[in-house]
Amino acid sequence: xxxxxxxxxxxxxxxxxxxxxxxxxxxxxxxxxxxxxxxxxxxxxxxxxxxxxxxxxxxxxxxxxxxxxxxxxxxxxxxxxxxxxxxxxxxxxxxxxxxxxxxxxxxxxxxxxxxxxxxxxxxxxxxxxxxxxxxxxxxxxxxxxxxxxxxxxxxxxxxxxxxxxxxxxxxxxxxxxxxxxxxxxxxxxxxxxxxxxxxxxxxxxxxxxxxxxxxxxxxxxxxxxxxxxxxxxxxxxxxxxxxxxxxxxxxxxxxxxxxxxxxxxxxxxxxxxxxxxxxxxxxxxxxxxxxxxxxxxxxxxxxxxxxxxxxxxxxxxxxxxxxxxxxxxxxxxxxxxxxxxxxxxxxxxxxxxxxxxxxxxxxxxxxxxxxxxxxxxxxxxxxxxxxxxxxxxxxxxxxxxxxxxxxxxxxxxxxxxxxxxxxxxxxxxxxxxxxxxxxxxxxxxxxxxxxxx
Numbered sequence: 001x002x003x004x005x006x007x008x009x010x011x012x013x014x015x016x017x018x019x020x021x022x023x024x025x026x027x028x029x030x031x032x033x034x035x036x037x038x039x040x041x042x043x044x045x046x047x048x049x050x051x052x053x054x055x056x057x058x059x060x061x062x063x064x065x066x067x068x069x070x071x072x073x074x075x076x077x078x079x080x081x082x083x084x085x086x087x088x089x090x091x092x093x094x095x096x097x098x099x100x101x102x103x104x105x106x107x108x109x110x111x112x113x114x115x116x117x118x119x120x121x122x123x124x125x126x127x128x129x130x131x132x133x134x135x136x137x138x139x140x141x142x143x144x145x146x147x148x149x150x151x152x153x154x155x156x157x158x159x160x161x162x163x164x165x166x167x168x169x170x171x172x173x174x175x176x177x178x179x180x181x182x183x184x185x186x187x188x189x190x191x192x193x194x195x196x197x198x199x200x201x202x203x204x205x206x207x208x209x210x211x212x213x214x215x216x217x218x219x220x221x222x223x224x225x226x227x228x229x230x231x232x233x234x235x236x237x238x239x240x241x242x243x244x245x246x247x248x249x250x251x252x253x254x255x256x257x258x259x260x261x262x263x264x265x266x267x268x269x270x271x272x273x274x275x276x277x278x279x280x281x282x283x284x285x286x287x288x289x290x291x292x293x294x295x296x297x298x299x300x301x302x303x304x305x306x307x308x309x310x311x312x313x314x315x316x317x318x319x320x321x322x323x324x325x326x327x328x329x330x331x332x333x334x335x336x337x338x339x340x341x342x343x344x345x346x347x348x349x350x351x352x353x354x355x356x357x358x359x360x361x362x363x364x365x366x367x368x369x370x371x372x373x374x375x376x377x378x379x380x381x382x383x384x385x386x387x388x389x390x391x392x393x394x395x396x397x398x399x400x401x402x403x404x405x406x407x408x409x410x411x412x413x414x415x416x417x418x419x420x421x422x423x424x425x426x427x428x429x430x431x432x433x434x435x436x437x438x439x440x441x442x443x444x445x446x447x448x449x450x451x452x453x
């Protein structure tokens with residue numbers, strides 16, 4: 001696997017995983033409601049403990065030196081910066097950053113100057129790529145003294161130093177053929193296999209491949225939450241080497257071949273920061289007693305079934321089993337009308353007929369129940385029972401006569417104003433054969449109307 005692909009994978013994984021982990025770790029305040037609000041109090045931590053924070057950056061490097069900055073290679077090998085920082089004071093005005101960074105820097109002569117001495121001056125070198133590693137430390141100021149409270153949008157400035165390790169290369173040769181300076185032809189393959197230091201192109205015998213550098217970073221932070229922030233900034237790197245591009249100011253014979261100033265770097269970058277370990281700035285305290293007045297309305301916190309849902313919001317205030325957190329009623333996962341705590345078949349298909357235990361009933365089971373209700377009772381086993389209009393009231397008209405509901409009129413095949421037992425059985429049979437437009441609730445209601453006649 002190539003280095004560019006590996007770098008991309010690392011960056012994608014970091015920027016994909018860190019936001020998800022950060023948001024999952026965020027301490028969201030739980031909504032309690034009712035009497036629990038009286039027993040818990042949010043207080044500020046006087047001296048919270050802070051731990052080092054991890055941040056990841058990527059962006060675009062620009063090079064300033066003998067050649068012109070090149071964008072080739074930056075897209076295929078994006079910079080990666082891993083930073084760990086820690087605040088130096090309790091109010092977070094100052095912090096120290098320790099970081100490591102890896103990047104590729106590219107440059108070339110975009111247009112070859114027309115001069116007969118160029119071949120001797122530049123030795124045929126017209127482009128370069130430097131693989132660079134950096135280890136650095138800087139101190140940052142966040143302008144906190146200008147704010148009463150730390151804002152979500154905060155500028156910063158940071159000064160520091162670093163050590164750069166670099167290895168300049170060129171695609172000087174292609175199939176053993178040098179550049180044709182007379183014809184102004186640059187033969188390139190973008191492999192950058194020609195090591196400028198090892199080849200000793202400019203008779204420098206040997207030179208160090210590391211250099212100190214001073215850094216200046218400016219930008220702003222935006223706090224997404226107390227633990228997550230993003231940063232957009234620009235860092236200027238003043239190096240103390242003129243060989244990052246492999247081309248010195250003077251060659252081994254003292255001939256001037258480049259410009260006098262050291263090579264400079266500029267890094268424009270985006271950062272994602274996450275603080276997973278520091279102590280929260282606030283915490284919830286549980287009190288033993290709640291301070292309430294003499295005229296406190298206890299109905300506000302009443303919960304007679306002790307299911308955590310106050311009676312004012314509980315649709316089933318007397319059923320304190322496993323309940324729905326929004327309604328306070330027993331959970332019915334398969335929506336068959338029988339709550340889970342007494343449902344012996346908790347995964348019945350939608351729309352089927354079930355008994356009191358939530359078990360699916362076959363057509364024969366339904367018919368057997370209907371036939372059971374039709375069995376005659378012996379005189380000695382019968383008893384008088386007061387009859388009320390509660391069962392039939394919803395089916396009676398203005399004059400008190402029993403009326404078939406509109407949706408069940410098609411069941412009355414002979415139009416005699418009454419649903420017979422045979423018509424009821426035919427409708428149930430059509431339901432179980434999938435030839436009916438009625439659902440399970442309709443069948444229950446039709447059965448209820450049949451016995452209300």
